[in-house]
Amino acid sequence: MVSVFKYVISGCVLLLFTGSVSIDAASPGFVEGHLKIISPREVELADGTPPVTTAENYAEYPLIILSQDGKKEIARVTADGNGNYRLALPPGDYILDVQGRPPKGHVRAKPQPFTVASNQTVRVDMQIDTGVR
Numbered sequence: 001m002v003s004v005f006k007y008v009i010s011g012c013v014l015l016l017f018t019g020s021v022s023i024d025a026a027s028p029g030f031v032e033g034h035l036k037i038i039s040p041r042e043v044e045l046a047d048g049t050p051p052v053t054t055a056e057n058y059a060e061y062p063l064i065i066l067s068q069d070g071k072k073e074i075a076r077v078t079a080d081g082n083g084n085y086r087l088a089l090p091p092g093d094y095i096l097d098v099q100g101r102p103p104k105g106h107v108r109a110k111p112q113p114f115t116v117a118s119n120q121t122v123r124v125d126m127q128i129d130t131g132v133r
Contacts, residue, residue: 029116031096032086033124035079037061058083061098061107061128068093070111089116096124 037057058079065075065087074094079085096112109128116122 026091027118028088028090029118030086030088030121031065031094031114031116031124032084032121033096033126035061035063035083035085036125036127037083037130038127039130061130063126064097064099065089066095066097066111068095068113070095070097091116091118096126098126098128 035058058081062076062078063085064073065077066073075087075089076099077085077087093113093115096114098107098109107128107130109126112124112126114122114124
């Protein structure tokens, strides 16, 4: 009888532990979007060819995910060669911004607040003006 009682107690403790872990560990959600880089040089092309934005351009402007109050950096992501990005995050409220300022000018971008929900994807596009002339 004593050994059965030990198994029952062990089982209850295990159930309590696994139940609390599954409650606390919410599934992540995703943020995805497109980074568009605008440069005043784009309008200066006299030969009629469209300006080209390359993967190297996107790498110069990493995106950062900040806490809701904007004080803590949560993650960084760099857009791919087409300007797209995707990142898994825990559910919560965040701000998307651009990291740093390149040496040839400054970046103008509006920080974008967003909310991530468990098992869902939120789209946040970012447009930056490099100000490079």
